[in-house]
Structure formats: C-alpha cells, structure tokens
Amino acid sequence: MWTCVLGLLGSGCTAGREAATPVPVAAPAPSTPTCPESIVADVPLEADYGPRIQARHWLPALAPSEFAFVPTNTVEASFRQKLELAEGTVELLGMEERTQPVIDGGAALVMARPVAGGFCIINTWATWQSTEVDVSLAGSWVPPDKRMAILLLKLELDRAAGGEETRWVVLGTDGARAWIALGQPPEHQLIAPSVSLSPKKDQLCLDVKIEYVNRLRLSTDGHFVQAAPKR
Known part of the structure; x- marks a missing residue:
C-alpha cells in the first residue's frame, strides 16, 4: 500500500514539475530600420526600377x-565612391545591366547613406537603352562647406x-535628396565629345566641348546656368 501511495505521489510530483517547466518563446523577428526623416521621399530621377531602389x-x-x-x-557594379558631406557620409554605387544575349542595356546610380549597419537610399538615377551601356564616374566635386556634391556620369552606348x-x-x-543638375528628363542626357568639371576655389563650372x-556656371541652388562661352 505504501509503495502504491509513494508511486502515486512520485508521479504526481513529476507531472507537477513538467507542467511548471516554461515553454520557450521565439524571439520576435528584427524590424527593418527606419531611414532618417531628413531623407526626402522623392521619385526616382529618371527610370523607375521598383520599390527596392527608391528613396528612403x-x-x-x-x-x-x-x-x-530581371534574373x-x-x-x-561599375564603380563605388564615398563622399563626406555636411549631412553625413554618402556612398555611390554605379551599376550596368545587360540582357542575355546583349540586345538592350541599362545603367544606374544609387546614392545612399550608411544607417544601422545597412544603407538608406537617398535617390537613384537610371536609364534603359536599346543597346549596351557602360557607365563611369567621370568627375565629382564637393565645395569646402560640404553642403552638396556634384557628380558627372559618362555613358558610352554601343x-x-x-x-x-x-x-x-x-x-x-546634399545627402538628403538628389537632383538633376543640368536639364530635365528626358532632355538631360547631353550628347557631346567632351564634358568636364572645372573647379575654381569654391566655384564650379561645367565645360561642354562640341x-x-x-x-x-553652378548656381547656389546646385544647377548649372549659362556663362560666357570660352573660345
């Protein structure tokens, strides 16, 4: 009899201990970091490559x-460059895309800021052409006060x-938004043999040779305006 009672008590205690054992709870999935409010949610500067390549x-x-x-x-990647602006570090990524076999091609520039171990997109510029396209960063300029950066892209179309x-x-x-500094889409791709940035102290000129x-001349709002021609 005592053996039976002890057995029942023993099993009861074991059941009680098992019931009291906490059930492991899965850790919540990490949330996607939020981009700074200072980055403006503008539309892409030309071609739209979808939500993963848009501002913020x-x-x-x-x-x-x-x-x-397209898989x-x-x-x-055609080039990468880091710029230090008053708003913070800006990283540039140039990319080239080609169909297989090569019939069409595209080029893109992504401007982003390092945030929470990743990157927040400031904005993008992209184009798609009925031919192969190579893109390179032909020049960049940051004034002494680092309020903005001017970028010169060179596109070579086959x-x-x-x-x-x-x-x-x-x-x-300027690290918060991006803009086209010469012309307006779709009339902002300049066809010319030679274009170069010509900095002079805190001023910048763009020399277009045809x-x-x-x-x-670069105006205070970051856009180029006509200056006296140089012969």
Whole structure:
C-alpha cells in the first residue's frame, strides 16, 4: 500500500514539475530600420526600377544583388565612391545591366547613406537603352562647406553599325535628396565629345566641348546656368 501511495505521489510530483517547466518563446523577428526623416521621399530621377531602389528604402548591403533586377539579365557594379558631406557620409554605387544575349542595356546610380549597419537610399538615377551601356564616374566635386556634391556620369552606348555614342549626365546631392543638375528628363542626357568639371576655389563650372567650349556656371541652388562661352 505504501509503495502504491509513494508511486502515486512520485508521479504526481513529476507531472507537477513538467507542467511548471516554461515553454520557450521565439524571439520576435528584427524590424527593418527606419531611414532618417531628413531623407526626402522623392521619385526616382529618371527610370523607375521598383520599390527596392527608391528613396528612403533601407537595404542591408549596397550591392547589385540587393535589387530586383530581371534574373536572366547580367548586372555588375561599375564603380563605388564615398563622399563626406555636411549631412553625413554618402556612398555611390554605379551599376550596368545587360540582357542575355546583349540586345538592350541599362545603367544606374544609387546614392545612399550608411544607417544601422545597412544603407538608406537617398535617390537613384537610371536609364534603359536599346543597346549596351557602360557607365563611369567621370568627375565629382564637393565645395569646402560640404553642403552638396556634384557628380558627372559618362555613358558610352554601343550603337553597333552607327558607332559608339557618348552621353553625359550631371547630378547633385546634399545627402538628403538628389537632383538633376543640368536639364530635365528626358532632355538631360547631353550628347557631346567632351564634358568636364572645372573647379575654381569654391566655384564650379561645367565645360561642354562640341565645336568650341561652352562654359556653364553652378548656381547656389546646385544647377548649372549659362556663362560666357570660352573660345
């Protein structure tokens, strides 16, 4: 009899201990970091590559693999550069996309700020052409007060039978937003043999050479305006 009672008591205690054992609770999934309110939620500067490449979107890394490109296309980083502005560090990523086989091609520039171990997109510029496109950063300029950066992109288009064509795109950013510093879409891709940034102390000019050099001066709002031609 005592054996039976002890057995019952023992099993009862064991059941009680098992019932009191806490059930593990899964840790909540980490939330996506929030981008600073200072970054303006502007639309893309030209072509729209989708929500993952728009202003105020956070990414864990600044790399072509983070963007939703067509899986069958080839996408490569063409350049990277870091700029120090008054608003904070700005990182640039240039990318080239090509169909397979190469029939069409595109180029893109992503401007982003490091935030919470990843990057918040300031804005993007992109274009898509019916030919292969190579993009490079031909020049950049930051004034002494670091209030903005001016970027000069060089596009080289393979026009096959028509020969290569060189285009230029001039952009600006202050770390909170980005803008096209010369022209307005779709009339902002400048076709010219040579374009260069010409800094003089805290001033910047843009020299466009076709038959002669046409000099444009950077205004205080970050856009180029006509200056006296240089022959």
